[in-house]
Amino acid sequence: MHSQQSAIAAIATPPGRGGVGVIRVSGDAVPSIAAALVRKKLWPRKAHLVTFQCAGGDPIDQGLAIYFPAPHSFTGEDVLELHAHGSPVVLDMLLRRVLELGARIARPGEFSERAFLNDKIDLAQAEAIADLIECTTESAARSAQRSLQGEFSSQINELVESLIQLRLYIEASIDFVDEDIELLTAGHIDRRLADLLQRLDVIRASARQGQLLRDGMTLVITGRPNAGKSSLLNRLTGRDSAIVTPIAGTTRDTLKEFIQIDGLPLHVIDTAGLREHSEDVVEQEGMRRARSEIARADHVLLLIDDAEPDCTDSLLADIPSHLPVTYIHNKIDLSGHSVGQQMTAKGAVLYLSLKTGEGTGLLVQHLKDCVGYAEEAEGVFMARRRHLEAIDQAMAAVQKAVENFNAGVLELLAEELRLAQNALSEITGEFTSDDLLSRIFADFCIGK
Ligand SMILES: Nc1nc2c(ncn2[C@@H]2O[C@H](COP(=O)(O)OP(=O)(O)OP(=O)(O)O)[C@@H](O)[C@H]2O)c(=O)[nH]1
Numbered sequence: 001m002h003s004q005q006s007a008i009a010a011i012a013t014p015p016g017r018g019g020v021g022v023i024r025v026s027g028d029a030v031p032s033i034a035a036a037l038v039r040k041k042l043w044p045r046k047a048h049l050v051t052f053q054c055a056g057g058d059p060i061d062q063g064l065a066i067y068f069p070a071p072h073s074f075t076g077e078d079v080l081e082l083h084a085h086g087s088p089v090v091l092d093m094l095l096r097r098v099l100e101l102g103a104r105i106a107r108p109g110e111f112s113e114r115a116f117l118n119d120k121i122d123l124a125q126a127e128a129i130a131d132l133i134e135c136t137t138e139s140a141a142r143s144a145q146r147s148l149q150g151e152f153s154s155q156i157n158e159l160v161e162s163l164i165q166l167r168l169y170i171e172a173s174i175d176f177v178d179e180d181i182e183l184l185t186a187g188h189i190d191r192r193l194a195d196l197l198q199r200l201d202v203i204r205a206s207a208r209q210g211q212l213l214r215d216g217m218t219l220v221i222t223g224r225p226n227a228g229k230s231s232l233l234n235r236l237t238g239r240d241s242a243i244v245t246p247i248a249g250t251t252r253d254t255l256k257e258f259i260q261i262d263g264l265p266l267h268v269i270d271t272a273g274l275r276e277h278s279e280d281v282v283e284q285e286g287m288r289r290a291r292s293e294i295a296r297a298d299h300v301l302l303l304i305d306d307a308e309p310d311c312t313d314s315l316l317a318d319i320p321s322h323l324p325v326t327y328i329h330n331k332i333d334l335s336g337h338s339v340g341q342q343m344t345a346k347g348a349v350l351y352l353s354l355k356t357g358e359g360t361g362l363l364v365q366h367l368k369d370c371v372g373y374a375e376e377a378e379g380v381f382m383a384r385r386r387h388l389e390a391i392d393q394a395m396a397a398v399q400k401a402v403e404n405f406n407a408g409v410l411e412l413l414a415e416e417l418r419l420a421q422n423a424l425s426e427i428t429g430e431f432t433s434d435d436l437l438s439r440i441f442a443d444f445c446i447g448k
């Protein structure tokens, strides 16, 4: 648990001027730093109005000091919070004084890292703090809050507990080889494995929603020149983001916009129209950029002029086959096709007019549907790609365990359950490499 830790300090409020600026200090030297800085006894967890003093006793500023003795603090160590006036100059002077008294500047995420190492929070909760600070929508904030409260972790812990129970049972059975079959039947192993898979599936669905709320989805608009790609971007953003003209080849650069549809964050990218040949070096570069955006997309919106629907087949060569594609037939005001949506083997096909706006509601609903986004979904918690990967690994291991069970290979069954347990334990950080930890905390900002 708590060990001797050098004191770290950082300005915890964002750079710039404000009413109040906060400096946070954590570590064993906190009591001595506090004594020299404020020269007043600080009662635990009480706000004291104090004068922060230089070495010579001159005042730096007047403000509040709050002392949180270990282990009842955010980091689990002695923590001191200094609330001064929110001037970068004052905060710099105050921070320099704290450093002079023996603290060093904290690395990004170091407060949260210490909280994790001292078992105050687990890894998923530490990540939720970063996600809460970085979130861009209210739904994301609510789900980050849920993860921070430990809802995600406790569901993961319950699964880990079930895996442990099952492993214990199976490992005990291995020792009584002759009675294997009866013991396994008595233990309802098959039912328990099926139950595990089902619970993993439920948690995966919630985590997937959370990950969408956190990272959003990247939509790349592509198609022939003049199909209406920039008109689509403008419809989605609700303003004149991109230049729209009847001249084919208007868009040269890629244009990126961030929008939200009912809380679902979307990165929408308009690109240069694709055609087979172009002598124009600017257009060639535009097409090269368009292709590289397509390669990074989560979903492609392929715009088709409904008056010339057949000229897009060769475009598909530029779209990786695993990417979901929505085929949007535009300009139905000219073609006379009616508004509508069809599901086909290649993907959804929509008929709309970006000029009149007919059918754009269908597109918005379609975008939400195809990511499985449910507004106000109950119990969604913030999750990251790495959590989803861990859940997938655990599911794959449990599936293999089922196969081993059916084949009667108990040793392998036990081993797969161990792998599933390890994968899930990576989410909460119970089983994690130092390398992963430093990567996670390095993404935090200073003072967190
Ligand atoms: N009638 C009609 N015209 C449309 C519709 N959507 C777009 N247009 C027109 O089609 C022309 C091309 O639209 P853009 O949005 O610039 O097309 P683009 O695909 O971005 O074209 P490039 O950037 O040149 O590749 C413009 O004159 C638009 O006003 C539509 O639904 N109906």
Ligand SMILES: [Mg+2]
Binding pocket: 229, 230, 231, 242, 243, 244, 250, 251, 270, 271
């Ligand atoms: Mg354009």
